[in-house]
Amino acid sequence: MIKIRDLKYLTAIAEYKHFGHAAEACFVSQPTLSGQIQKLEQRLKLTLIERQPRNIMLTPAGEQLVQQARQVLNAANNFEEAAKALLDPLSGDLHIGLIPTLAPYILPHIMPALNSNLAKINFYLHENRTQDLLQQLETGKLDILILPWLPEMARFERYDLFTEPLVMATSPSHPLANKTKVTFDDLHNQKILTLEDGHCLRDQAMGYCFSAGAEEDHSFRATSLETLRYMVASNMGITLLPQLATINYAPQKHINYIPFESPQPVREISLLCRAGYARMESVRAVVNEVRQAVTGLFDE
Amino acid sequence: MIKIRDLKYLTAIAEYKHFGHAAEACFVSQPTLSGQIQKLEQRLKLTLIERQPRNIMLTPAGEQLVQQARQVLNAANNFEEAAKALLDPLSGDLHIGLIPTLAPYILPHIMPALNSNLAKINFYLHENRTQDLLQQLETGKLDILILPWLPEMARFERYDLFTEPLVMATSPSHPLANKTKVTFDDLHNQKILTLEDGHCLRDQAMGYCFSAGAEEDHSFRATSLETLRYMVASNMGITLLPQLATINYAPQKHINYIPFESPQPVREISLLCRAGYARMESVRAVVNEVRQAVTGLFDE
DNA sequence: TTTTATCATAGTTTAAATCTATTGATATTA
DNA sequence: TAATATCAATAGATTTAAACTATGATAAAA
Structure with missing residues (x-):
């Protein structure tokens, strides 16, 4: 043997x-x-x-x-x-994977609660693209993913965490800048700055824009949400940002965030783990903490 | 460790x-x-x-x-x-699971080929209901299943083997007995003998009958296809049998097998193994042998 | 009460995985 | 070309631990 x-x-x-x-x-x-x-x-x-x-x-x-x-x-x-x-359900190491367009903006909201309420769990954070994360979850390198759900993730166990609206970001001098709300139709013929390939936000948010008749600025693709934000602030175009990325962020003088009239474009953030994972108690505890930590963030 | x-x-x-x-x-x-x-x-x-x-x-x-x-x-x-x-791809033990309405009728057609062409593989045959088989495949007790495919089996790797028509079985004295072909409508108001619960053939074939307006004989449910066959021969009613169960079987004097006009009722027999199973070469070899062994059996 | 079944304990034996030290073979450098 | 460094294989001694047999303890069954 x-x-x-x-x-x-x-x-x-x-x-x-x-x-x-x-x-x-x-x-x-x-x-x-x-x-x-x-x-x-x-x-x-x-x-x-x-x-x-x-x-x-x-x-x-x-x-x-x-x-x-x-x-x-x-x-x-x-x-x-x-x-x-089994010795102590809420303890041990837990490796969490998050995508780059979510991690820096949600972690400040959830890590304090996780660290204090689940103090015996050591959280390791891994930032990566969706495809890499899925593979690492599969192979056991990661225990939990937090990302926008897609049908191809059906093989994993899923807990919905929250629905994050996308908001329009413009420079203060842009024609749309002073509206309090924008609509689907406002996107028509706008020039949209986008993230580079591989970011799922690109596919989701930008897909929404294109269907509204907006045009991509093909001369530029940002490698991160922060680059994108600075491009908007420099009046190079407009873009959609996930709302979490607009809370307590960036000089209000140089950039305006405008919510959409409903129906808003949104992304559905879920938590995934392997079906049959041995530490479901920890997973559920994390789910509860995250859900609690984000309540109130998206009130209208 | x-x-x-x-x-x-x-x-x-x-x-x-x-x-x-x-x-x-x-x-x-x-x-x-x-x-x-x-x-x-x-x-x-x-x-x-x-x-x-x-x-x-x-x-x-x-x-x-x-x-x-x-x-x-x-x-x-x-x-x-x-x-x-890796030492010798086409060798070792292989545990095959089959359902009771298929095993006795297909094994005579495939085992000679498997035993002679894949002589270094030891085939162990297990006859069981679909649900048990699926569980045993999952847990590794079985390596291969041969059964009619259902959507719930999507988690396993699937190789289609053949499409088996179902034929009508009547006693020679039954009004339909002398037709050379029967149709969907011939089933209307017929009394159908069925297998007991748990046999997938019951759900498939009988479902077809009921949708044609046939009635189940509630006073009797057979525990095996052979019982069913003898009930038909005794003129207790008619039933549908998978065609393999009618080849070289039963005294022709006492029972008539009548094919359906197309579209025939059929069951789709597939071979399943776990996705990522370590001995795909053996699996594919078995698939090939079985496909070869059954060609010609269902010619019109 | 005696017997049987069943798991735990004690002490010994055996197997094998480990270590240190060394050798051998092959590149790299002087 | 000779000297040196690198790296895996080998040899032999040591240690660890898993196995066995024999026995003891406890509770159920006779």
Whole structure:
């Protein structure tokens, strides 16, 4: 029967491509790791590692088995985490993934509550694009995602957190700047500044604009919401910003935020975790804290 | 770090609720198993097992961890199977699940080909209702299912094998008995003999009948297709049988099989395996063999 | 009360994973 | 070309822990 330790050694080699370093990462001596890997290869009757002098590589068989090994290690991790969670459900490490157009704006609202009310949980925050986050959630690198829900996420367990309106951002000198509310039709023929590809906000908010007959400014695509904000302030065009990004942010002198008449464009922010995740109590506690922390933020 | 061996001991106890028997199943002595379980409990600081004299039970924490443990053992199994498959892709054990209304009629057509063309694979056949099969596939007890596809099976990988027509079965003295083809409308007001609940053929075929205005004979529900066939032969009513169950079967004197005018009622037989299963080569080989074995069976 | 079933404990044996030290092979550098 | 550095493999000793057998304790069954 295979041993979890062997799988750790194997995946360490896959990671470091170096027996010495892999051994160090496993807190054993290099001969120990070398020996165990050899035994493993003998037992499986497979060569897993190509020992080129000064250049370690995995064989194709090795690559495949490393994949399987990672699955096992993940499951084993879950076991240990579940055991810890049973000891004290609301404790341990929790890795949360958020998208860049949400993280900096929501974290100030939720982290104080999380840290004080769930003090025994260590929150690790990871900022990444949606696709990367989904993959990391799948592989167990992350435990929770907070992002706008999309149908492709149906395989994960979902908790709706809140509905975030998008508001128009203009420079004070823009023709729309002094309206107290804007409408869908106001977007017609406007020049819209957009985020670069890969941001889901681009697809969502900008999709809304385009359907209203607005035009994208193809000469520029922002890499972050902050860049976008400064472009608007510099009177380069207008854009839609998620409302959280407009609260307590940016000099009011240089930029105006105008809400839409209903129906407002919105994005639906949800919390995801793997179905069958071992620490649902922690997940639900986080859901409750976040829901509580954002109530009142979006009152009309 | 947890050891796979410990998880085996734990799940064995969960299964047998008896230290001695569990130890036997793990091929170790009872004190060995007792000791390791105790160590595990100490290490996790959790009581997993309630030692009532003469009555072993798992604590709630134990139940939960056994679930996690089974996940790990499954993953470990996959690792070993993947390793074996790399040595020789088309070998090893393969557990196939089939439903009772299909197994006896298709196996004679496919097993000779599977056994001779994939001689190094040991095929284990399991006959069960759809719901049980799905659960066993999920938990890794089975590797492959062959059954009529339903939308709830979308989480598994699917290979369509063939489309099986359903034909009408009557006694020779029945008014419809001498037609060479029957139609949807011929079912109107007919008394239909059915299988008992839980057989998916009941839901499929009988659903078709009822929508045509046929009536179920509520005084009788057959436990198997063979019972059903004999009821028809005894002139108790008519029924729909999958065509495979009519090939080389039953005395032609006592029962008539009449195909439907198109559109025929059919069931779509598919092969399922877990997405990401480690031995896709074997699965695809089986798919090919089965497809080949059934070609020609359903020619008009 | 005696017997049986069943799990825990004690003490010993055995297996194997680990370590340190060293060798061997291959690049890199002087 | 020789010297050096790097890195994995090998050898041999040590330590750890898992296994076994034998026995004890407890409660249910006879």
